[in-house]
Amino acid sequence: MARLDVTETFHGITFSGHLHTQDSLNYATNFKFQDTDTVIVTYPKSGTTWMQEILTLVLNKGDPTIAQNQPNWARAPWLEQYYCHEVLKFSSGPRIITTHLPYHLLGPALKQSNAKVIYVARNLKDVAVSYYHFHKMANFLPDPGSFSEFLSAFLKGTVHYGSWFEHVKGWTSHSKDIHNFLFITYEEMWQDLHGALQKVSRFLQCPLAEDELMLAQKYCSFNSMKENAMVNYTLIPQEIMDHSKGKFMRKGKVGDWKNILTEEQSCLVDDVYSSQMADSSLLFKWEM
Ligand code: A3P
Numbered sequence: 306m307a308r309l310d311v312t313e314t315f316h317g318i319t320f321s322g323h324l325h326t327q328d329s330l331n332y333a334t335n336f337k338f339q340d341t342d343t344v345i346v347t348y349p350k351s352g353t354t355w356m357q358e359i360l361t362l363v364l365n366k367g368d369p370t371i372a373q374n375q376p377n378w379a380r381a382p383w384l385e386q387y388y389c390h391e392v393l394k395f396s397s398g399p400r401i402i403t404t405h406l407p408y409h410l411l412g413p414a415l416k417q418s419n420a421k422v423i424y425v426a427r428n429l430k431d432v433a434v435s436y437y438h439f440h441k442m443a444n445f446l447p448d449p450g451s452f453s454e455f456l457s458a459f460l461k462g463t464v465h466y467g468s469w470f471e472h473v474k475g476w477t478s479h480s481k482d483i484h485n486f487l488f489i490t491y492e493e494m495w496q497d498l499h500g501a502l503q504k505v506s507r508f509l510q511c512p513l514a515e516d517e518l519m520l521a522q523k524y525c526s527f528n529s530m531k532e533n534a535m536v537n538y539t540l541i542p543q544e545i546m547d548h549s550k551g552k553f554m555r556k557g558k559v560g561d562w563k564n565i566l567t568e569e570q571s572c573l574v575d576d577v578y579s580s581q582m583a584d585s586s587l588l589f590k591w592e593m
Protein backbone atom coordinates (compact mmCIF):
# COMPACT_ATOMS: atom_id res chain seq x y z
CA MET A 306 0.00 0.00 0.00
CA ALA A 307 1.48 3.38 -1.01
CA ARG A 308 1.85 5.51 2.09
CA LEU A 309 2.02 9.30 2.12
CA ASP A 310 4.77 9.34 4.71
CA VAL A 311 6.13 12.59 3.45
CA THR A 312 4.28 15.53 2.06
CA GLU A 313 2.76 14.60 -1.29
CA THR A 314 -0.01 15.87 -3.49
CA PHE A 315 -3.21 14.15 -4.50
CA HIS A 316 -5.16 15.88 -7.30
CA GLY A 317 -3.36 19.12 -6.53
CA ILE A 318 -3.90 19.05 -2.74
CA THR A 319 -1.04 18.72 -0.25
CA PHE A 320 -1.25 15.75 2.15
CA SER A 321 1.26 15.04 4.92
CA GLY A 322 1.76 12.16 7.28
CA HIS A 323 0.94 8.50 7.43
CA LEU A 324 -2.82 8.60 8.12
CA HIS A 325 -3.63 8.81 4.42
CA THR A 326 -2.59 6.61 1.54
CA GLN A 327 -3.18 7.02 -2.18
CA ASP A 328 -5.59 4.08 -1.78
CA SER A 329 -7.47 5.64 1.11
CA LEU A 330 -7.82 8.92 -0.76
CA ASN A 331 -9.10 7.09 -3.83
CA TYR A 332 -11.51 5.15 -1.60
CA ALA A 333 -12.84 8.46 -0.22
CA THR A 334 -13.29 10.20 -3.54
CA ASN A 335 -15.19 7.19 -4.94
CA PHE A 336 -17.25 6.58 -1.81
CA LYS A 337 -20.91 5.56 -2.23
CA PHE A 338 -22.81 7.77 0.17
CA GLN A 339 -26.18 6.68 1.49
CA ASP A 340 -29.13 9.06 1.69
CA THR A 341 -29.20 8.53 5.45
CA ASP A 342 -25.56 9.68 5.91
CA THR A 343 -24.71 12.97 7.58
CA VAL A 344 -21.31 14.26 6.51
CA ILE A 345 -19.33 16.78 8.54
CA VAL A 346 -17.05 18.76 6.23
CA THR A 347 -14.42 21.16 7.52
CA TYR A 348 -11.03 22.60 6.81
CA PRO A 349 -8.78 21.37 9.70
CA LYS A 350 -9.09 23.18 13.04
CA SER A 351 -12.46 24.70 12.21
CA GLY A 352 -14.60 22.92 14.80
CA THR A 353 -14.75 19.37 13.41
CA THR A 354 -14.55 17.59 16.77
CA TRP A 355 -17.09 20.00 18.21
CA MET A 356 -19.57 19.20 15.41
CA GLN A 357 -18.95 15.45 15.88
CA GLU A 358 -19.99 15.91 19.50
CA ILE A 359 -22.94 18.12 18.64
CA LEU A 360 -24.29 15.56 16.15
CA THR A 361 -23.83 12.68 18.58
CA LEU A 362 -25.66 14.56 21.30
CA VAL A 363 -28.48 15.85 19.08
CA LEU A 364 -29.11 12.40 17.60
CA ASN A 365 -29.18 10.98 21.13
CA LYS A 366 -31.49 13.72 22.46
CA GLY A 367 -28.84 15.04 24.84
CA ASP A 368 -28.03 11.62 26.34
CA PRO A 369 -24.21 11.59 26.75
CA THR A 370 -23.82 7.78 27.00
CA ILE A 371 -22.42 7.30 23.49
CA ALA A 372 -20.45 10.56 23.55
CA GLN A 373 -18.76 9.46 26.74
CA ASN A 374 -18.15 5.82 25.91
CA GLN A 375 -17.30 5.65 22.23
CA PRO A 376 -14.35 7.49 20.68
CA ASN A 377 -15.32 10.14 18.15
CA TRP A 378 -13.41 8.40 15.34
CA ALA A 379 -15.60 5.29 15.88
CA ARG A 380 -18.93 7.14 15.92
CA ALA A 381 -18.05 9.72 13.22
CA PRO A 382 -15.24 8.04 11.23
CA TRP A 383 -12.89 9.86 8.89
CA LEU A 384 -13.64 9.12 5.28
CA GLU A 385 -10.10 9.55 3.99
CA GLN A 386 -8.10 7.91 6.78
CA TYR A 387 -7.32 4.30 6.03
CA TYR A 388 -7.83 3.05 9.59
CA CYS A 389 -11.50 4.16 9.55
CA HIS A 390 -12.49 2.16 6.50
CA GLU A 391 -13.28 -1.00 8.47
CA VAL A 392 -15.56 1.06 10.74
CA LEU A 393 -17.31 2.52 7.72
CA LYS A 394 -17.66 -0.86 6.07
CA PHE A 395 -19.44 -2.40 9.01
CA SER A 396 -21.59 0.50 10.17
CA SER A 397 -25.15 0.59 8.92
CA GLY A 398 -27.08 3.82 8.47
CA PRO A 399 -27.72 6.42 9.61
CA ARG A 400 -23.98 7.16 9.73
CA ILE A 401 -22.03 10.25 10.68
CA ILE A 402 -18.98 10.62 8.44
CA THR A 403 -16.22 13.19 8.83
CA THR A 404 -13.96 14.64 6.16
CA HIS A 405 -11.60 17.52 5.44
CA LEU A 406 -11.56 16.87 1.70
CA PRO A 407 -12.09 19.86 -0.59
CA TYR A 408 -15.16 20.15 -2.80
CA HIS A 409 -13.49 19.23 -6.06
CA LEU A 410 -12.48 15.85 -4.58
CA LEU A 411 -15.73 14.95 -2.84
CA GLY A 412 -18.51 16.94 -4.52
CA PRO A 413 -18.97 14.50 -7.42
CA ALA A 414 -19.52 11.52 -5.08
CA LEU A 415 -21.79 13.48 -2.74
CA LYS A 416 -24.01 14.80 -5.49
CA GLN A 417 -25.04 11.20 -6.28
CA SER A 418 -26.92 10.95 -2.98
CA ASN A 419 -29.23 12.86 -0.67
CA ALA A 420 -26.74 12.67 2.17
CA LYS A 421 -26.83 15.65 4.51
CA VAL A 422 -23.73 17.84 4.54
CA ILE A 423 -22.82 20.14 7.42
CA TYR A 424 -20.01 22.53 6.53
CA VAL A 425 -18.33 24.21 9.50
CA ALA A 426 -16.07 27.19 8.75
CA ARG A 427 -13.87 29.21 11.12
CA ASN A 428 -12.11 32.52 10.65
CA LEU A 429 -8.77 32.16 8.92
CA LYS A 430 -6.61 33.76 11.60
CA ASP A 431 -7.84 31.49 14.39
CA VAL A 432 -7.51 28.48 12.08
CA ALA A 433 -3.89 29.40 11.31
CA VAL A 434 -3.02 29.68 15.01
CA SER A 435 -4.84 26.49 15.98
CA TYR A 436 -3.27 24.60 13.07
CA TYR A 437 0.20 25.81 13.99
CA HIS A 438 -0.18 24.51 17.56
CA PHE A 439 -1.66 21.27 16.25
CA HIS A 440 1.40 20.72 14.03
CA LYS A 441 3.56 20.98 17.14
CA MET A 442 1.74 18.19 18.99
CA ALA A 443 0.66 15.99 16.05
CA ASN A 444 3.71 13.90 15.27
CA PHE A 445 2.27 12.76 11.97
CA LEU A 446 2.53 16.31 10.62
CA PRO A 447 5.76 18.07 9.61
CA ASP A 448 7.53 20.40 12.04
CA PRO A 449 5.85 23.77 11.37
CA GLY A 450 9.00 25.82 12.10
CA SER A 451 8.32 29.32 13.40
CA PHE A 452 4.79 30.72 13.33
CA SER A 453 5.89 33.09 10.61
CA GLU A 454 7.16 30.23 8.43
CA PHE A 455 3.99 28.26 9.03
CA LEU A 456 1.77 31.27 8.24
CA SER A 457 3.51 31.78 4.95
CA ALA A 458 2.97 28.10 3.93
CA PHE A 459 -0.62 28.24 5.23
CA LEU A 460 -1.45 31.32 3.13
CA LYS A 461 0.11 29.68 0.08
CA GLY A 462 -1.95 26.55 0.68
CA THR A 463 1.03 24.21 0.86
CA VAL A 464 0.00 22.73 4.24
CA HIS A 465 -1.84 19.44 4.91
CA TYR A 466 -5.22 19.60 3.07
CA GLY A 467 -4.18 22.61 1.02
CA SER A 468 -5.61 26.09 0.88
CA TRP A 469 -8.19 27.38 3.38
CA PHE A 470 -9.44 29.77 0.69
CA GLU A 471 -10.03 27.04 -1.88
CA HIS A 472 -11.68 24.82 0.71
CA VAL A 473 -14.12 27.41 2.02
CA LYS A 474 -14.92 28.91 -1.37
CA GLY A 475 -15.13 25.51 -3.07
CA TRP A 476 -17.75 24.16 -0.69
CA THR A 477 -19.78 27.33 -0.20
CA SER A 478 -19.90 28.28 -3.88
CA HIS A 479 -21.25 24.79 -4.69
CA SER A 480 -23.62 24.54 -1.75
CA LYS A 481 -26.63 24.58 -4.09
CA ASP A 482 -25.29 21.51 -5.91
CA ILE A 483 -25.63 19.46 -2.72
CA HIS A 484 -29.19 18.37 -1.96
CA ASN A 485 -29.05 18.95 1.80
CA PHE A 486 -26.43 21.48 2.85
CA LEU A 487 -26.03 23.39 6.12
CA PHE A 488 -23.40 26.10 6.54
CA ILE A 489 -22.47 27.10 10.07
CA THR A 490 -19.47 28.88 11.56
CA TYR A 491 -17.38 28.14 14.62
CA GLU A 492 -17.99 31.72 15.72
CA GLU A 493 -21.76 31.25 15.49
CA MET A 494 -21.52 28.08 17.59
CA TRP A 495 -19.35 29.90 20.10
CA GLN A 496 -21.63 32.92 20.36
CA ASP A 497 -24.90 31.00 20.60
CA LEU A 498 -24.42 27.28 21.19
CA HIS A 499 -28.09 26.81 22.05
CA GLY A 500 -29.14 28.41 18.75
CA ALA A 501 -26.56 26.33 16.86
CA LEU A 502 -27.93 23.13 18.43
CA GLN A 503 -31.45 24.12 17.40
CA LYS A 504 -30.25 24.84 13.87
CA VAL A 505 -28.53 21.44 13.62
CA SER A 506 -31.51 19.59 15.12
CA ARG A 507 -33.86 21.26 12.60
CA PHE A 508 -31.54 20.35 9.75
CA LEU A 509 -31.38 16.72 10.90
CA GLN A 510 -35.16 16.74 11.43
CA CYS A 511 -34.51 15.53 14.92
CA PRO A 512 -36.47 17.84 17.22
CA LEU A 513 -35.28 18.13 20.83
CA ALA A 514 -37.28 19.26 23.85
CA GLU A 515 -35.81 22.17 25.80
CA ASP A 516 -34.40 19.95 28.57
CA GLU A 517 -32.77 17.70 25.94
CA LEU A 518 -31.24 20.74 24.26
CA MET A 519 -29.89 21.95 27.61
CA LEU A 520 -28.28 18.56 28.21
CA ALA A 521 -26.72 18.54 24.74
CA GLN A 522 -25.42 22.06 25.35
CA LYS A 523 -23.84 21.03 28.64
CA TYR A 524 -21.99 18.05 27.17
CA CYS A 525 -20.69 19.82 24.07
CA SER A 526 -19.29 22.79 25.97
CA PHE A 527 -15.54 23.27 25.70
CA ASN A 528 -14.98 22.41 29.37
CA SER A 529 -16.95 19.20 29.16
CA MET A 530 -15.25 18.08 25.93
CA LYS A 531 -11.82 18.96 27.29
CA GLU A 532 -12.37 16.37 30.04
CA ASN A 533 -13.94 13.74 27.79
CA ALA A 534 -11.26 11.21 26.74
CA MET A 535 -13.52 10.09 23.89
CA VAL A 536 -12.99 13.41 22.12
CA ASN A 537 -9.91 15.09 23.59
CA TYR A 538 -7.56 12.69 21.75
CA THR A 539 -5.71 11.59 24.89
CA LEU A 540 -6.51 7.97 23.93
CA ILE A 541 -4.30 8.34 20.85
CA PRO A 542 -0.78 6.95 21.28
CA GLN A 543 1.86 9.53 22.08
CA GLU A 544 3.77 8.78 18.89
CA ILE A 545 0.78 10.11 16.95
CA MET A 546 -0.27 13.00 19.21
CA ASP A 547 2.01 14.17 21.97
CA HIS A 548 -0.05 15.87 24.64
CA SER A 549 3.10 16.88 26.50
CA LYS A 550 3.72 19.30 23.61
CA GLY A 551 0.24 20.82 23.64
CA LYS A 552 -3.42 19.92 24.10
CA PHE A 553 -5.85 19.07 21.29
CA MET A 554 -8.54 20.95 23.25
CA ARG A 555 -6.26 23.96 23.45
CA LYS A 556 -8.18 27.20 24.05
CA GLY A 557 -11.50 26.97 22.26
CA LYS A 558 -11.84 30.73 21.78
CA VAL A 559 -12.67 33.25 19.09
CA GLY A 560 -9.90 35.80 18.55
CA ASP A 561 -6.96 33.94 20.09
CA TRP A 562 -5.00 35.01 16.99
CA LYS A 563 -4.63 38.43 18.62
CA ASN A 564 -2.26 36.84 21.15
CA ILE A 565 -0.02 35.40 18.43
CA LEU A 566 -0.09 37.41 15.22
CA THR A 567 2.02 40.56 15.07
CA GLU A 568 0.49 43.69 13.57
CA GLU A 569 2.50 43.05 10.43
CA GLN A 570 1.33 39.42 10.14
CA SER A 571 -2.27 40.45 10.71
CA CYS A 572 -2.01 43.06 7.90
CA LEU A 573 -0.44 40.46 5.61
CA VAL A 574 -3.33 38.07 6.26
CA ASP A 575 -5.85 40.88 5.66
CA ASP A 576 -4.26 41.66 2.31
CA VAL A 577 -4.18 38.04 1.15
CA TYR A 578 -7.72 37.54 2.46
CA SER A 579 -9.05 40.57 0.54
CA SER A 580 -7.61 39.43 -2.74
CA GLN A 581 -8.46 35.72 -2.34
CA MET A 582 -11.99 36.33 -1.05
CA ALA A 583 -12.87 39.15 -3.48
CA ASP A 584 -15.24 36.79 -5.30
CA SER A 585 -16.95 35.54 -2.12
CA SER A 586 -19.71 37.13 -0.06
CA LEU A 587 -18.82 35.16 3.08
CA LEU A 588 -18.32 37.21 6.23
CA PHE A 589 -16.41 35.98 9.28
CA LYS A 590 -16.28 37.27 12.83
CA TRP A 591 -12.62 37.70 13.80
CA GLU A 592 -13.15 38.48 17.46
CA MET A 593 -15.96 38.67 20.02
P1 A3P B 1 -8.04 25.85 19.42
O1 A3P B 1 -6.79 25.18 18.97
O2 A3P B 1 -8.15 27.26 18.92
O3 A3P B 1 -8.30 25.73 20.87
P2 A3P B 1 -10.87 20.56 14.91
O4 A3P B 1 -11.73 19.68 15.73
O5 A3P B 1 -11.48 20.98 13.60
O6 A3P B 1 -9.49 20.01 14.77
O7 A3P B 1 -10.73 21.94 15.69
C1 A3P B 1 -10.07 22.02 16.91
C2 A3P B 1 -10.34 23.38 17.50
O8 A3P B 1 -11.69 23.44 17.97
C3 A3P B 1 -9.43 23.67 18.70
O9 A3P B 1 -9.26 25.09 18.69
C4 A3P B 1 -10.34 23.20 19.84
O10 A3P B 1 -9.98 23.71 21.09
C5 A3P B 1 -11.67 23.75 19.36
N1 A3P B 1 -12.84 23.15 20.02
C6 A3P B 1 -13.13 21.84 20.16
N2 A3P B 1 -14.25 21.68 20.89
C7 A3P B 1 -14.68 22.92 21.21
C8 A3P B 1 -15.78 23.42 21.97
N3 A3P B 1 -16.67 22.63 22.56
N4 A3P B 1 -15.91 24.77 22.11
C9 A3P B 1 -15.02 25.61 21.54
N5 A3P B 1 -13.94 25.19 20.81
C10 A3P B 1 -13.78 23.86 20.66
